[in-house]
Amino acid sequence: MVRKVTMDARWPLVLCVACLLSACAQATARPDPKMAGPAKTRSAPVDVARARPPEPLRPARPAATRADDGPLTAKIDGATPAGRSVALRLTEEGRQRLAAGDSARAIELLERAVAVDARVPYSYYFLAAAHAEAGHPALAHRFLDRAGQKLAGEPYWRSRVDELRGKLLAGEGKTAESQAAYRRALDAWPGNRTAAQALTAASQRDKER
């Protein structure tokens, strides 16, 4: 009897412990900044409804496994903010103009893309490519620096940045730096054929010498 009574008396105790554990777990969990309560957080009277939190660009496919070489408009979905969507479309238009050989108009469109949403990293890459095409290597390098910063998390694009860097450096006669850039391109994205071919050609030249 005594034993039974004792067990009955423990149940509320166990429930209380469970509640306390739950509360402590919440309290000790590393607070999520976005969950910080407005009453406790020294909050700014910012119009939160108008302010959108920074959203990372989502690659259309897993960047680490497949080449991200489709149209940039494929990165637009229902959750893409309007400005970013416009910037991606303008960048895609710029890319097409560049492919058609109209680097001047491509630069104009890509600059518009940066003006609309400077967070879209691809605009900087294609600005570099357009300036390289237009014969402005110094500008192309500077845009590549920026593109490299912004695309650090996307191996396919990082590889393209280094590939273009290699091409620019080769054009400037900086063979060693060019090859280093191509190697970085291959490291980032082993499927980068242009970089591989450039390195193969360079090693053949070395052998011939």
Place this chain on the structure above:
Amino acid sequence: MVMTARRSRRWIAFAVLAPLVAALLLTTGIVYRDLSATVAAKLDGRAWAIPARIYTAAFPLHPGLELAGTGVFERLRRLGYREVDQVRGRGQFHRDPRGTTLDIHLHAFRYPLHPETGRAVRLELDHGVVSRITDLVTGEEVVEAGLEPEALAGFYDEVWEERHVVSLEEIPPRTVQAVLAAEDSRFFEHGAIDLRGIVRAFTRNVAAGRVVEGGSTLTQQLMKNFFLSEERTYRRKLRELAMAIVTERRYSKEQILEHYLNEIYLGQSGAKGIFGVAEAAQFYFGKQLADLTIGETALLAGLIRAPNANSPFRSPMRAQGRRDAVLTAMAEHGAITAEEADAARAEPLALRPYVSDRTNAPYFVDAVRRQLQTTYPPAALTAEGLRIFTSLDGEMQGAAEAAVREGLAELEKAHPRLRRAEPEEQLEGALVAIHPATGEIKAMVGGRDYRITQFNRVTDGARQPGSVFKPVVYYAAFDPDAGEPHFTPTTRIEDAAFAWTYEGRTWTPGNYKERYRGMVTTRRALEDSLNAATARIAYEIGLPRVLDAAERLGFSGLPALPAIVLGSLETTPLAVAEVYAVLASGGQRTTPRAVTQVADEHDTLIEGRPLDITSVVSPQASYLVTHVLEGALDHGTGSAARTQGFRIPAAGKTGTTNDYGDAWFAGYTPDLVAVVWVGFDRRQSLGLSGAQAALPIWTAFMKRATAGRPARDFESPEGIVLTTVDAESGARATAACPTTVVEAFLEADAPNGDCPLHGGTPSDDGSHGAHDGATERPKGSWWRRWFGR
């Protein structure tokens, strides 16, 4: 004898007459040659000096814009668009009464790289925000449509003429027919002189008892306009006739007509004359020639005889009367049918709003002129018809001018001691706004009133920036690549009076009203602009690091003096804007641009000034500064911006110099940097801080400049973590912390110990907050009490 006498008389007559005839022929030949050379010099060469014209940036329409806030309807009005029930032609727009669509039939515009032919587009609206744009004809989605740039000013020299030269092929036949019907219906049938026309004019004038019709042909009128005065003398008339004959012999009718249609005077806009049919079509109707209705074409042709007396702006009834007379003549000559004439007579006069002659954005225009003068000779700017495209946003410029004008007037009203009797000595202000990612100057107000002083305080007004400089110190402190020690926003620093000894001298920075806070976080030191704490941070990291950061951010050539860290240098609002743009864009410096493209008179791009960027500082450390400056705007020295209703994410810093001689505010969103300075040209104390004098102007401008545009937060770069920390201790917040803040850290600096002040436990090394070595949270004694292990 008789025969001999006759023969000798003939010889005498011949001897006398032959030289006369020869002389006459010779003289005629010489005169012809001279006149021919004169005419050729004009008609074969550059016939007109056409001033360079400066344009604002186009206004892009794209999804995400809230139309009403961007002032789009005001822009449409300024550009001469008319609101209609249904768009049927260029220059019209229609608002759906339910507010779900806005149809705009764009004007054609000659952009250097992509001529806009004048599409009709539909903007689909969702609660006033553009959700989609489609081409009304093809139904295809349009990424971006642009309202064409607005003409800002022209670079005039001696000639104040507005003229847009067009070829005859570009002039619609109906315009030609209207002009011929009004002025010279037999132009293609007669030579230089129209005898029948002269007789007809003479008859009509005699019948009317006054001059009601001229007998001059178009060629004669052209010669008079090109070479001769308005005086009514036989000598002038003879010369006009002679030149007309020469011209008709040398040039085709089409060439003469083309020159005439570009030469004729058609009205006045303040000090500037409106010349040529193409310019007049823009001036009166905001349209290109091809878009004119029959009635509008007839009205233009009717203006030729007396442009000012018949001006539709001044005398609409007279203008309408002349239009109707031209329509009648056109119908008589078969250019239009009687029905078309009747329909055109029924057209109401639909003029574009009269655009005043005042030069907009005069300080900006001056800055553009100075830039261009380094590349182009003066004659190229005043005579060759260059088209200069700039970065200026017309709406933002209007907001900036209003903010400065009204802000300074408010200050004088609230503080009468600031008023001055002499206009040259009055309180001054300056504002510049730039897009941080592109460097485009969006607005520039170089002073209170350009008519009083043309000194551009944005570009040339070097003044001490005071605390506006402080973010440079904090950048230097946050950047670990610059050296150690480096700070985080939660690193605590003592805010107390101290002395900085250097080169045998002592500098003792003091706080505002000598109030000191003791130990404060680095964040609090910048948010509240604490001088002593800031100087101590600079002292701890060392002056060379501050100077290096200043150099990289854009303040170059600073002397190695400790007082620099509190802004005792001289700089301009534009330079301050450049530095803040680096912070706003995550460490990237862009060259400020006023001019984006220059095209020649044939619309060929002759110079593009592209976006140029350089990565100059760490994106992570600059983000930390931005994150703290957001706090300064939200609840620090700039918090009045919030109480005055500016709500979107932004960062900013006040600046006040020692004796209140200069008041500054520099602040930014991710898309716009604006810097305001207020003070006297001859430095005197305002008695007001940056928050009191400059911040209200900044706030008023930013509220209008950002209205209707999508607001977004600053993007944290890779390598930054956001953690909720206790506001007092700076350590990771617990549920018991009364006040918490979301703080940004470099990944390596993120705190891993809980707040020791409110129930947390210290890290293993006993420290708290940033740099602590706290490990996993240890199980507390309550666990052991309840579970016994």
